[in-house]
Amino acid sequence: MLSALLYLQYHSLRNRTLLRLKRLRQPKYLIGGIVGAIYFYFYFFRYLFVRQGSPASVTVSTVPGDIAIYEAIGACLFLAAVLLTWLVPHERAALSFSEAEVAFLFPAPISRRGLIHFKLMRSQTAILFTTFFLMLVTNRFGGKFWIHAAGWWLILSTLNLHVLGSSFARTMLLDRGISNWQRRLIVGGILMLVASAVFIWAGRTLPRPDFGQWDPSQPLDVVFGNLREYGHQILIAGPVPYLLYPFRLVIRPYLAPNAHAFLFALLPALGILAAHYWWVIHSNVAFEEASIDASRKLAEKITAMRAGNWQTSNKMVKRRRPPFELRPTGARVVALLWKNLISAGQAFTLRTWIMLAVLGTMLCVIVGQSASASGLVPALAMAAGVLLVWSLFIGPQMLRQDLRQDLPLADVLKMYPLPGWQIVLGELLGPVIILTALQWLLVLIGVGFASRTDLALLTGWHSLGFGLGIAVLAPMLNLVTLQIPNAAVLLFPAWFQAGKDGPQGIEATGQRIVFMLGQLIVFILALIPAVLAFGAVFVLVKFLVSSVSVAIPLASLAAALVIGGEAALGLLLLGRIFDRLDVSSELSK
Numbered sequence: 001m002l003s004a005l006l007y008l009q010y011h012s013l014r015n016r017t018l019l020r021l022k023r024l025r026q027p028k029y030l031i032g033g034i035v036g037a038i039y040f041y042f043y044f045f046r047y048l049f050v051r052q053g054s055p056a057s058v059t060v061s062t063v064p065g066d067i068a069i070y071e072a073i074g075a076c077l078f079l080a081a082v083l084l085t086w087l088v089p090h091e092r093a094a095l096s097f098s099e100a101e102v103a104f105l106f107p108a109p110i111s112r113r114g115l116i117h118f119k120l121m122r123s124q125t126a127i128l129f130t131t132f133f134l135m136l137v138t139n140r141f142g143g144k145f146w147i148h149a150a151g152w153w154l155i156l157s158t159l160n161l162h163v164l165g166s167s168f169a170r171t172m173l174l175d176r177g178i179s180n181w182q183r184r185l186i187v188g189g190i191l192m193l194v195a196s197a198v199f200i201w202a203g204r205t206l207p208r209p210d211f212g213q214w215d216p217s218q219p220l221d222v223v224f225g226n227l228r229e230y231g232h233q234i235l236i237a238g239p240v241p242y243l244l245y246p247f248r249l250v251i252r253p254y255l256a257p258n259a260h261a262f263l264f265a266l267l268p269a270l271g272i273l274a275a276h277y278w279w280v281i282h283s284n285v286a287f288e289e290a291s292i293d294a295s296r297k298l299a300e301k302i303t304a305m306r307a308g309n310w311q312t313s314n315k316m317v318k319r320r321r322p323p324f325e326l327r328p329t330g331a332r333v334v335a336l337l338w339k340n341l342i343s344a345g346q347a348f349t350l351r352t353w354i355m356l357a358v359l360g361t362m363l364c365v366i367v368g369q370s371a372s373a374s375g376l377v378p379a380l381a382m383a384a385g386v387l388l389v390w391s392l393f394i395g396p397q398m399l400r401q402d403l404r405q406d407l408p409l410a411d412v413l414k415m416y417p418l419p420g421w422q423i424v425l426g427e428l429l430g431p432v433i434i435l436t437a438l439q440w441l442l443v444l445i446g447v448g449f450a451s452r453t454d455l456a457l458l459t460g461w462h463s464l465g466f467g468l469g470i471a472v473l474a475p476m477l478n479l480v481t482l483q484i485p486n487a488a489v490l491l492f493p494a495w496f497q498a499g500k501d502g503p504q505g506i507e508a509t510g511q512r513i514v515f516m517l518g519q520l521i522v523f524i525l526a527l528i529p530a531v532l533a534f535g536a537v538f539v540l541v542k543f544l545v546s547s548v549s550v551a552i553p554l555a556s557l558a559a560a561l562v563i564g565g566e567a568a569l570g571l572l573l574l575g576r577i578f579d580r581l582d583v584s585s586e587l588s589k
């Protein structure tokens with residue numbers, strides 16, 4: 001029977017690979033595959049052929065003290081992953097099978113242990129692929145690639161077995177009358193006791209870091225060096241190394257500096273892996289009914305995603321409160337905004353943003369009053385600024401409640417009594433409002449902290465002027481940046497299929513790189529007129545009133561008007577493209 005399962009696994013992987021290779025005949029996949037291969041070579045593979053010690057290689061420290069720190073940090077992360085398997089899940093043990101596998105394997109003369117072996121063999125495909133990817137990433141920082149590969153395989157395989165074994169153990173506890181919350185209270189109580197013991201030991205043994213000596217003129221590595229050293233002492237001294245000992249054994253082979261150290265650390269790690277395997281194989285837990293139910297839900301979700309209804313694929317989703325009352329009359333684009341805000345979830349309601357704004361204001365006041373002389377305030381202001389810049393570029397890629405979500409339903413949208421530009425505007429308003437609200441919140445926090453620093457350009461009215469300028473520019477910038485990926489969806493709809501029918505693999509990575517470069521070029525070209533308008537108005541107002549705090553908001557308003565004009569032209573153009581779009585013919589290409 002084991003040979004039949006190996007045969008099934010082998011041919012499933014072979015057919016999937018052949019399908020990926022055959023679709024390279026289509027230009028949209030061939031171009032993406034070429035670009036993706038070039039990206040992976042220059043970012044990962046070329047480091048496999050660089051000799052250690054050459055100028056192109058980057059090596060990590062092999063000092064024993066540093067290795068002990070890395071080992072302790074890795075053990076903490078591994079412990080956190082293990083704890084999540086005991087605290088978060090609430091369902092009974094269920095092995096993931098497709099509907100076809102359930103139909104053919106469950107009635108077959110295969111024992112429960114045989115099904116577990118089939119699950120473990122199939123999981124090795126994903127583990128080996130993840131090991132290969134992580135090996136490429138970590139090999140960029142030096143070390144022997146085969147040690148990294150073997151270390152990652154041990155870590156991922158042990159974690160996979162523990163996830164499966166913990167699901168069996170949770171099911172056994174449920175069968176014995178111990179509910180999910182009782183289990184969580186027990187595990188959480190043990191965790192709190194251990195953490196309390198560690199902190200009590202640290203408070204009585206280690207000198208506390210002196211936060212009162214921080215100087216805002218010092219660089220951040222000096223400012224936080226004291227706190228970092230305190231954390232290192234907790235990890236490598238006292239009870240923590242003994243509490244983390246089993247997890248350190250699993251991490252240790254990956255951090256081995258040479259072959260001798262790797263072989264010395266390999267045996268304990270393999271022992272822990274074998275113990276997990278024995279645990280999983282000898283767990284006498286019924287998982288067939290839960291697995292059948294899980295496969296049915298997965299099939300329903302895939303069917304709903306292919307039909308474009310991925311938001312409602314789960315029947316157990318609770319009814320969501322609308323962000324505002326939709327009246328029977330009014331601007332018709334508001335209906336599309338209302339729909340997309342609902343699809344974004346409860347995290348993007350007006351009440352949530354008001355609460356976040358109040359909390360942000362309170363944070364600025366409390367931290368500013370208690371730490372005005374420390375380096376914490378400029379650090380928080382800088383963090384808010386970095387997040388603000390990142391939101392401008394990453395936000396449009398993450399918030400997809402627009403035509404990228406509703407592309408399979410474009411034929412339904414075309415039936416609405418709306419011109420194309422209004423449909424495009426209604427689809428874009430949802431992510432624009434969400435992203436603008438997030439950026440205004442970051443501006444509020446950044447201005448609140450920056451006004452309490454000693455920097456001349458960010459004190460008093462100057463910080464308020466910068467904040468107003470950014471707040472004025474943000475909505476128009478978001479409208480333009482969100483038009484770019486939506487224009488790509490309308491121009492190349494076959495490249496943006498969602499769910500199982502969408503592109504996956506190295507060719508999908510190449511497609512995303514091509515579109516990211518195209519979006520960056522279009523965004524830069526769209527900013528040139530706005531930058532010229534900002535500079536002209538800023539120089540004029542600065543010459544007339546000699547106030548930077550007044551010149552920046554007015555110049556930002558002029559730039560926002562220019563960007564708004566570009567956005568209006570873009571909406572008209574996208575509306576015409578949408579009116580001529582035939583989704584069925586495009587997706588069949």
